[in-house]
Amino acid sequence: METILSISNLTKKYGNLTAVNNLSFTIQKGNVYGILGPNGSGKSTTLGVTLNVVNATSGNFSWFGGDTTTHQALKRVGAIIERPNFYPYMSAYKNLKLVCKIKEISEDKINEKLELVGLLDRKDSKFKTFSLGMKQRLAIASALLNDPEILILDEPTNGLDPQGIHQIRAIIQDIASQGTTILLASHLLDEVEKVCSHVVVLRKGEKLYEGPVDQMISSNGFFELKSENTDDLINYLEAHPNVKSTKILEGLVTAFIDQPMSAAAFNKELLEKGILLSHLVLRKESLEEQFLQLTDDLNDAN
Template sequence: METILTIKNLTKKFGYLTAVKDLSFTINKGNVYGILGPNGSGKSTTLGIVLNVVNKTSGEFSWFNGSVSTHEALKKVGAIIENPNFYPYMTAYQNLKLVCKIKGVDYSKIDEKLAIVGLLERKDSKFSNYSLGMKQRLAIASALLNDPEILILDEPTNGLDPQGIHQIRTLIKKIASEGTTILLASHLLDEVEKVCSHVVVLRKGEKLYSGRVDEMISSHGFFELKSEQHEALASFLQNNPNFLSVKQEGELITAFLKEPMDAATFNKLLFDNGITLSHLVKRKESLEEQFLKLTDTI
């Protein structure tokens, strides 16, 4: 699989503050990667470093297996790391013509990219008349003008209303389905779960997890249980090697599975041990629950 970006032991310090600490991960072609973390976790700083707008303190990164310089590599990158910045009195088409001049791209690309983001019919409207969501989509069109191999987005749905958020997420999926690798930074768990195939979880500049989203939430799940024989049930679960942990809140017992087990098998196991249940629900841990588990470790 072709490697787009490799980051090794990257560190960035601002005086006494360490914004990124010994960070390593790899981005391969054809996936949608999310850098997930709360505000101040180092997401934007990491993007700034690989885009050559922030100087690293130590560590290294390389684009396209290190086959080209960072300057040359960035010609194959499209990025939006700040709020869309266009001339308000000019139309969308006129603004993109300026971007084409700067990037050395033929004007014929403009209509093509406006069509992708759903703004072709509004190309002659002034930027000042665009909604926030339309402005964000125009920025994405601008970033796509040079047919980048990777598109980098920093908090792409920030400040948008629900309709705007849905439009941007749908657009990201569409662009990715056509072969463009995408790297986005977000503090929204819902965004990463719905859009990304891979995730890097950061907190205070440190990596807590890196891998596929579906593998992060591929725990065997947990049972929510109630029984009139509460003490016997709790004792049985705590001494059973099939469970990682057991949590009690009032009458409700939550038992986290170490191995796969369906509800019917589990119910029979308890019945055979003289325990009957008044409540049995099997659930899967969400990305949010996994994220909270990870961030609670720091």
């Protein structure tokens, strides 16, 4: 598989604060990656280093196998960082024209990309007249001008209204479905869950996990149970060999299991013990729950 970006032992310190600590990971062609982490976990700093705007304290990174300089490599990349940054006094079209000059590509695709993000009819309006959602869509059009080998998006839906968020997500999913490699940094987990195949989880500048989304933690899921006889249920669960832990919240009992178990078999088992259930669901953790569990584990360890 072709490696697009590899980062090894990257460290960035701002004075005493270590924003990124000895981070290594690689991005392979064709996958959709999510970089997850709470605010201040080093996502933007890591992207900033690879995008030539932040100087690394130590460690290194290489684009496309390392045979070009960073600024040449970036001409094959499309990236949007935080907020859309354009010249307010220039029209959408002129702004994209400038990007074409910087990336040394032809200006033929400007209209096509403006069409893709639904801004073609506003191409001669000045950038400063755009709403935030339109600015963000222009940024996506700009990032796609060179038909990039990888699209990097840092918090692309930050600050947008629900309609804007929906539009941006639809565009991202559309691009992902065409096989473009995407690297999406976000703290919105449902966003990542919807589009990403692989994740890198960061916390305080350190990597907690790297790999496919569905293997993030080896979990067999959990049962959500309700019974009129809660005390009996709890007693039984605590003695059960397959149940790792239990939690009760407003009458809803959650039992985490450490071996695969079907809901039917579990129901039968409980029935035999005379515990009648009013509610039984077998669930897998959502990415959010997995993420919280992963970061919590580390909190406990500290």
